[in-house]
Amino acid sequence: MSRTTETDGGATGTTGSTGHTGSSGDSRSKTLIDARDVSKKFGEFTAVDGMSLDVGAGEIVGLLGANGAGKTTLLRMILGLEAATSGAISVLGTSTARADRTALGYVPQGLGLYTSLTLDQNVEFVADAFGVTDIPPLPAALAAVRTRQVASIGLGRQRQLAFHCALLHAPRLLVLDEPTSGVDPLARARLWDTIHAQADAGVGVLVTTHYMQEAEQCTRLAIMSHGRPVARGTTAEITASHEAVVVHADDWSRAFAALGEAGLPVMLAGRTSRVAGTTIEDVDAALDAAAVPARTETVPATLEETMVLVERAARQAG
Amino acid sequence: MRAMVLKEFRELRRDKRTLAMLIGLPLMLLIIFGFAANFTVDTLEVAVAGSDADQVEQLVASNPQAEDELDIVATEPGEGEAWARDQLADDHADLAVVTGDGLADDSGGTPLVLIDGSNLFAAQAANVVVAGLGDQVDHEVLYNPDLTTSWVMVPALIGLILTFIGTLITSIGLVRERESGTLEQLAVMPFSSTAVILGKITPYFLLACVDMVIVTVLGMWVFDVPFNGSVVAFVLGAGIFLFAVLGIGVLISTVSQNTGQAVQVAMMTLLPQVLLSGMIFPLDAMAAGVRWIGYLFPLTWFTKISQGVMLRDASWEYLALPLGILVVMACVFFGLAVLRLRRSISPARSHTPQVEGAADGVEAR
Structure with missing residues (x-):
């Protein structure tokens, strides 16, 4: 997978495939984040290298990548918490420094709550800071513990509170850094309902995540590896050019073992084995060599398989 | 057990501050007690x-x-x-x-x-x-006819308490904000960095003022310490001194990643101030080199003001020097602190390229 070049910088813009450049007045008003060829160096270490990213109103853009890929550094630059070494970032139509912070909601990985204060006191502080007088009511789960210290409630509720605080002032742009890590599946689903509701209301959302099910809920994705962009587009666009071989065998464990011994990147999916990034001929050859009877077919790769493949391609290229 | 010992040494080797304290502290104490710890005034x-x-x-x-x-x-x-x-x-x-x-x-x-x-x-x-x-x-x-120790100590103690609040408590308060990630949350809120800094420091300034009044009044009431001089001079001196020590506190917070580190650094600045400011060992009895280290500390000059005003009703002429030096210290420490803090809050808004923020950024991800 080759690096994303400048020519396709804005082409994957908003949901449509109009190929707009993002520089006309009309589209600019809808483009909430426009990062162009952004790099960040810490001394000799390059944390982010030539990333471009845009988020339009009503979109959920997912930023994916392994730990240390540079996702958080990119988010921090977009938020103005870190100065970019090179490249241009515009947020809400202006530079990050001048961006209207009353239109920005941010949930950091660490949540950014005052854990020694009560839920009510946290909400009150954020409302004061943003000048919100008409404070929306707390969700029922939080209202029940509103007078307790944030430190004494569970992580799921803390995340819910962080969301509530970030949405208090009805922002136009929402930036979420791994918003559901450490949260049980039910609470995660609830948080994603909130994210979808915001996007439906026209809020642009930039979210980093490690969960593929969550990534698949995004309008568009940008995948980073070692600070560099490796893939971007909708889930369908990203997975389209990658294939996997599915192996149906009566003795599925033997098939799995044989493929593993042949050095193929095999994964188990139920009772079938999947091999991504390898031709069906290689898979057949490995099975024949081990004398395992099986039926094989080529299917589109899943997002997870694609992630592994683009990561591997990037490593080989780098 | 061998594994534990080995691991501990490896950890220590990484922890530059503790290492500095292990080496620096004995050296410092040796110097202080060798050259400064002298109650006898010879001349x-x-x-x-x-x-x-x-x-x-x-x-x-x-x-x-x-x-x-x-x-x-x-x-x-x-x-x-x-x-x-x-x-x-x-x-x-x-x-x-x-x-x-x-x-x-x-x-x-x-x-x-x-x-x-x-x-x-x-x-x-x-x-x-x-x-x-x-x-x-x-x-x-x-000024102190019975040579009562408390009369001399209470004015100096006021300075020590202000130093304690300004340096230790303030740096902990700020570092906690950084540690819990709320500092960056503040940075993306519609606050100016000046508002963040002032909003953060004002409570400590006020608390220190309240503490100062309590200690002064208690000292006068319990220990009969006199207050012979100008209240205005005292308040002015305390206010300027407080800016200097708050500045040191904020500076400490900008070089510390967590509360433990902040406490460590704060203690390393507090201890020599206590010992070399003249509040315990008389400056006149110290070796010249060590005395000059003492002159670098704000507490030394505030002690001159508080003892001068409370006990001796010292003239403005005398107070001008310590006040002037404190003003310079306050400007330097507080100015540096605000600059550094502002840069750590909103680097994108400052024009200079970032160098020292590098470590934070890498750790953040």
Whole structure:
């Protein structure tokens, strides 16, 4: 997978495939984040290298990548918490420094709550800071513990509170850094309902995540590896050019073992084995060599398989 | 167990601050207790007034022992007791001798020795000298007649408490904000970085003020410490001093990643201040090099102000130097602190490229 070049910088813009450049007045008003060829160096270490990213109103853009890929550094630059070494970032139509912070909601990985204060006191502080007088009511789960210290409630509720605080002032742009890590599946689903509701209301959302099910809920994705962009587009666009071989065998464990011994990147999916990034001929050859009877077919790769493949391609290229 | 010991050493080797403390602290204590920890004032500074002033000076010069112990810093034959008192009030001398026509009319002609009681150890040494002179002189201990330690300590303690709040409590408060990630949350809120900094520091400033009033009043009430001088001068000095120590506190927070580190660094600045500011060991009794380290600390200068104002009703002329130095320190420390903090809050808004923020960024991801 080759690096994303400048020519396709804005082409994957908003949901449509109009190929707009993002520089006309009309589209600019809808483009909430426009990062162009952004790099960040810490001394000799390059944390982010030539990333471009845009988020339009009503979109959920997912930023994916392994730990240390540079996702958080990119988010921090977009938020103005870190100065970019090179490249241009515009947020809400202006530079990050001048961006209207009353239109920005941010949930950091660490949540950014005052854990020694009560839920009510946290909400009150954020409302004061943003000048919100008409404070929306707390969700029922939080209202029940509103007078307790944030430190004494569970992580799921803390995340819910962080969301509530970030949405208090009805922002136009929402930036979420791994918003559901450490949260049980039910609470995660609830948080994603909130994210979808915001996007439906026209809020642009930039979210980093490690969960593929969550990534698949995004309008568009940008995948980073070692600070560099490796893939971007909708889930369908990203997975389209990658294939996997599915192996149906009566003795599925033997098939799995044989493929593993042949050095193929095999994964188990139920009772079938999947091999991504390898031709069906290689898979057949490995099975024949081990004398395992099986039926094989080529299917589109899943997002997870694609992630592994683009990561591997990037490593080989780098 | 071997594994534990090995792991511990490896961890220590990574922890540069603890390492610095392990090496730096013994060195510092050695220097302080070797050169500074000295309660004995060997040489007393003397001011002499009155018509026989020159004779006194010659007398001292002709006696080798007296010449060793006494250093005549001023001789004014034309001046009297009032001048002598001023010399002590403004800490120009440890004791003053008034002779001949400089004396009050009802004194009967016996020379009068005035001793500065606010300079505890010098006063004790002076008392010994005066006792040796027997009936040849009258003597009076000014400002702290009974040489009560608490009278000298309470004014210095006020400074220490302000240092404690300004440096330790403030740096912990700020680092906690960084540690919990709320500092970056503040940075993306519609606050200016000045508002964040002032909003964060004001509560500590006010708390320190309240503490200052409580300690001062309690000191006066429980220990009968006098307040002889100008309240305005005291409040002004305390306010400027507070800016300097708050600045140090904020600076510490900008070089610390967590509360533990902040406490470590704060303690490393607090300990030498306590020992070298003159509040425990008299500055006059320290070796010159160590004394000059003491002059670099704000607490040294605030102690001069608080003791000067409360005990001696020192003149503005005397207070000008410590006040001026504190103003410079406050500007430097507070200015640096605000600059550094502002940069760590909103690097994208500052024009200079980031270098020292690098480590934070890498750790963040």
